Amino acid sequence: MRIIAGKARRLPLKTLPGKDTRPTTDRIKETFFNMLAPELEGAYFLDLFAGSGQIGLEAISRGSAYCVFVDNNKKACEVIRDNMEFTKLADQCMLMNTDVRTAIRQLEGKFRFDLIFMDPPYHQDLEPDILHDLSQSMLLKEDALIIVEADEHTDFSFVKELGYSILKEKIYKTNKHVFLSLDKAHANA
Numbered sequence: 001m002r003i004i005a006g007k008a009r010r011l012p013l014k015t016l017p018g019k020d021t022r023p024t025t026d027r028i029k030e031t032f033f034n035m036l037a038p039e040l041e042g043a044y045f046l047d048l049f050a051g052s053g054q055i056g057l058e059a060i061s062r063g064s065a066y067c068v069f070v071d072n073n074k075k076a077c078e079v080i081r082d083n084m085e086f087t088k089l090a091d092q093c094m095l096m097n098t099d100v101r102t103a104i105r106q107l108e109g110k111f112r113f114d115l116i117f118m119d120p121p122y123h124q125d126l127e128p129d130i131l132h133d134l135s136q137s138m139l140l141k142e143d144a145l146i147i148v149e150a151d152e153h154t155d156f157s158f159v160k161e162l163g164y165s166i167l168k169e170k171i172y173k174t175n176k177h178v179f180l181s182l183d184k185a186h187a188n189a
Contacts, residue, residue, distance in 0.1 A: 001054055004030055006061030008087040014079045015052045024055065024119070024149070028172055032147075033058060035170065035179075036115070039145060040064050043114035046107075046139070048100045048130070053080035053093075055117050060089045068094045068111060070103040100126075104133045112141045119149040122175075128158055135162045135182055146180040154178075 001013045004026060024032070032055075033040075040059055045067040047056035056067035069080050077097040084090040096103045100118070116134065120126040127148060134140060146164070148156075152171055156178050159166060167179040 001052065002026065003054075003058055003061045003087060004033065006058070006063065008057065008061040008089060011087050013052055013054050013057065013083045013087075015054075016073070016076050016079050028175075029054070029058060031170065032177055033062060035168075035177075036145075036147070037062070039115055044068075044111060044141075046070070046111075046113045046116040048103070048116065048118035049120050050080055051076055051119065053083045053095075055119070056093070057083055057087055057089055059115065059117075060092050061087070064092075064115070066092050066094075066111075068096065068103075068107065068113075070096045070098065070100055072097065072099040100130055101133055104130070104137055104139065107139055108137055111139065112144075113139055114141050114144055116140070116144065116146045117149070118146070122151040122154075127154065127156070128162075131159060131162055131164065131180070135164065140182055144182065146182075148178045148180065150176060150178060152176050 001015050003011045041063040043064040045059045045064045047069045050069040050071045053069050056069050060067050071077055084093045152175055163183050164180045170177045
C-alpha cells in the first residue's frame, strides 16, 4: 500500500495487521481519485473509519488543504499517526481516536468539510445513522460531497428520506463507492 500521486507519491504506508481493516487496493484507489480529482484542490476532507489513513493522506498528497481522520481503534490510530509522520503530511492533519458519531458531534462548529469519505465495517448497517447525523450537522459545506464505500449489495434507498441525492455509484467486484450530496432544500431547513 502506498500513496499513488501528488507530493507524497510512491511513499509506502503501514496498515493494521489482521482483518480489522480492509485497505482499499491501489487500483480502486486510483479509479476513485480520478473521479474525485476536480474536487480535491484546497478541500477540507473528513475520513471516517479511517483505518490506515490512506484515503485522507492520498487526498492531501493530491492537493486537499486539510484532513480529519476518525477511527475508534487505538492500534489503527497508531498506524495513522505513523503514516502522517512518515509522509510529512502531519501538519495538514488531525486525528481523532473516537467513534464516528461522537466525532461528528465534537467537530460541530470547528470545521466544515468539502469532502467526506466513510468506509464503515460491512454488514453492520451503520450507514443510516451516520448519514442522518451528518445531514443534521453543520459539518457539510454547501456543495459537499459524501462518498460511502460499502459492500456491493448494500442498499442505499433510504438516503432520499434523509435529504440526500445519489449522484453516482461506481461498482467494483465486491464493493462500491456511492457519491451523495445533501439536497439544498434539506440543507437549508
